[in-house]
Amino acid sequence: MGLFINIVLLTMLAVVTVAIIRQRSLLGVVILGAIYSFLMASVMMVLHAVDVAMTEASVGAGISTVLLLAVLHLVKTREYVPKKHNVGPLILSVAVGAGLIWGAMDLPAFGDAAAPIHQHVAPRYITQSMTETGVPNLVTAVLADYRSFDTLGETAVVFIAGIGVMLLLRRKQQSPSGPEAAQDILRGDVILQVATKLIFPFILLFALYVQLHGDYGPGGGFQAGVIAAAGVILVAIVFGQRVAKRIAPQGVVERMVPLGVLIFAGTGLVSLFAGRNFLDYVVFAADPVYARQVGILMVEAGVLVTVSGTMIALFYAFVDRGR
Amino acid sequence: MMSTAIDVLSGILIIAGSFFVLVGVIGLLRLPDIYTRLHGASVTDTAGALFLILGMMLQSGWTLVTLKLLIILAIFLFTLPVAAHALARAALHERVEPELAPDGAADGTDGDGEKV
Numbered sequence: 001m002g003l004f005i006n007i008v009l010l011t012m013l014a015v016v017t018v019a020i021i022r023q024r025s026l027l028g029v030v031i032l033g034a035i036y037s038f039l040m041a042s043v044m045m046v047l048h049a050v051d052v053a054m055t056e057a058s059v060g061a062g063i064s065t066v067l068l069l070a071v072l073h074l075v076k077t078r079e080y081v082p083k084k085h086n087v088g089p090l091i092l093s094v095a096v097g098a099g100l101i102w103g104a105m106d107l108p109a110f111g112d113a114a115a116p117i118h119q120h121v122a123p124r125y126i127t128q129s130m131t132e133t134g135v136p137n138l139v140t141a142v143l144a145d146y147r148s149f150d151t152l153g154e155t156a157v158v159f160i161a162g163i164g165v166m167l168l169l170r171r172k173q174q175s176p177s178g179p180e181a182a183q184d185i186l187r188g189d190v191i192l193q194v195a196t197k198l199i200f201p202f203i204l205l206f207a208l209y210v211q212l213h214g215d216y217g218p219g220g221g222f223q224a225g226v227i228a229a230a231g232v233i234l235v236a237i238v239f240g241q242r243v244a245k246r247i248a249p250q251g252v253v254e255r256m257v258p259l260g261v262l263i264f265a266g267t268g269l270v271s272l273f274a275g276r277n278f279l280d281y282v283v284f285a286a287d288p289v290y291a292r293q294v295g296i297l298m299v300e301a302g303v304l305v306t307v308s309g310t311m312i313a314l315f316y317a318f319v320d321r322g323r
Numbered sequence: 324m325m326s327t328a329i330d331v332l333s334g335i336l337i338i339a340g341s342f343f344v345l346v347g348v349i350g351l352l353r354l355p356d357i358y359t360r361l362h363g364a365s366v367t368d369t370a371g372a373l374f375l376i377l378g379m380m381l382q383s384g385w386t387l388v389t390l391k392l393l394i395i396l397a398i399f400l401f402t403l404p405v406a407a408h409a410l411a412r413a414a415l416h417e418r419v420e421p422e423l424a425p426d427g428a429a430d431g432t433d434g435d436g437e438k439v
Contacts, residue, residue: 189412195405199398 002046009043024079030068037061050218051139054210063226063311066233070318121146134289135215135296143220144296148279151299152264154222155306159261162310166254169317189238196238203231211304215296221303228304229311241319248312256309264302267295333381340374347371356422357414361407368403372396 016036023029037060044053108115129141143151211224236244267279274283281295282288343366350363376396383389 189409191405191408192412195402199402 005046006043009039009046013039013043024081026072026075026077026079027069029079030065030072033068034061034065037064051137051143051220051223054218054223058223058226058230062230063233066230067311067314067318070315070322073322074318132289133292133296135293137215137217139218140214140220140296140300144299145281145292148268148295148299151303152261152268152279155261155264155303158310159257159306162257162306162313165314166257166317169321171321192238196234200231200235203234204228207231207308211300214300215293221300222307225304225307226311228308229315232312233315236315236319241316245316250313250316253309253312253316256305257313258306260302260304260306260309262302263305264299267298267302271295329381333378336374336378336381340371340376340378343367343374344371357419358411358421361411365404365407368407369400372399372403 013036016032016039020029020032020036023032037056040060041053041057044050044056108117112118125138125142125146129138129146130136133141133145135141135145207224207228210219210227211221214220214224232244232248235247267281269278271280271283272278276283279295279299281292283291284294284298285291347363347365347367347370350366351360354360354363373396376392376399380389380392383392
């Protein structure tokens with residue numbers, strides 16, 4: 001049964017890839033990309049990587065699609081087709097692809113338990129993480145505790161990318177109360193407004209659940225951040241930017257982008273000043289296991305703040321630029 | 324005996340759901356324009372999802388999974404028709420013309436050739 005599901009999913013992935021290559025309308029490419037992400041999330045589910053599946057579904061299929069559609073609002077939606085075909089890039093990509101396949105031949109077989117990656121630190125995480133951190137979800141324990149320095153880097157990447165896009169798109173003259181843009185075509189639709197009003201609190205509640213339940217099940221700051229941002233973006237699409245900016249003011253979301261990284265790095269600095277290693281959570285409580293849970297809560301909160309702030313700020317930046 | 328009855332019932336529901344998903348996909352592929360295609364696709368959204376999830380709920384018994392499936396069903400039945408509505412409205416806004424029968428060729432309900 002698992003094999004059958006895998007064959008179906010991977011075949012559909014290949015079909016979607018070909019469709020993306022052949023599709024000339026960029027709108028179609030974005031939608032196909034969302035389908036690809038959902039298929040990929042399903043593959044991750046089959047592999048029992050639930051956290052990754054959730055991230056792929058919420059980030060890849062959800063918020064990226066919305067942000068790419070916002071980009072398409074600024075640029076042309078037809079792919080530029082060059083007049084003459086250039087052979088150079090084809091040769092280069094075939095050569096790189098062949099090199100990668102050749103290099104991958106030496107990798108251990110897929111799922112090989114004796115592979116170095118499963119023998120290095122993984123056994124310690126699998127056997128010790130419950131007693132050391134008290135967090136049932138192993139992924140969260142690794143992401144926010146054992147490997148929290150890497151996660152700090154990831155959060156910083158989100159922060160830097162967000163800052164970069166905002167710097168590129170921002171205009172000197174901001175018109176805070178300018179006319180509502182023509183892209184808000186769904187505004188004024190009663191059905192959508194009522195539906196959004198009803199669903200918006202539940203989206204935020206679900207984001208909170210994903211955030212705080214990340215210790216016990218799939219979820220965490222990254223997923224919760226994009227889900228919360230998706231709620232605000234939904235309001236922005238249905239009610240217009242002005243209403244959304246009353247819920248999540250532009251100044252606030254733009255300050256949230258660095259604030260989350262500061263919370264994360266500040267958590268590390270606290271332990272540094274207390275005489276321990278950077279991001280060593282032992283200092284937060286007398287009981288070392290409880291202290292690590294407090295630390296995980298802190299850094300996950302930092303991730304949530306940066307990710308949700310960045311996503312909303314990016315959406316505002318794209319739509320404001322389109323005016 | 325009880326478990327067999329539940330298995331049979333949930334099997335029937337899942338097959339019914341799959342049937343409606345199939346009908347929706349055929350409609351999506353065969354119908355002429357975006358509005359009728361949306362009509363086809365919403366069969367998948369509502370009837371297909373309804374029967375599939377009811378079938379799955381029978382399989383999961385009185386557990387937390389059943390409650391989660393119920394919530395998913397409620398969200399599906401609530402959001403997917405709204406999404407279809409938003410899509411139709413966006414198409415209308417972009418002035419995508421519905422494909423109408425030629426004047427006089429309609430079957431009497433719209434015999435005066437008036438555009439609906």
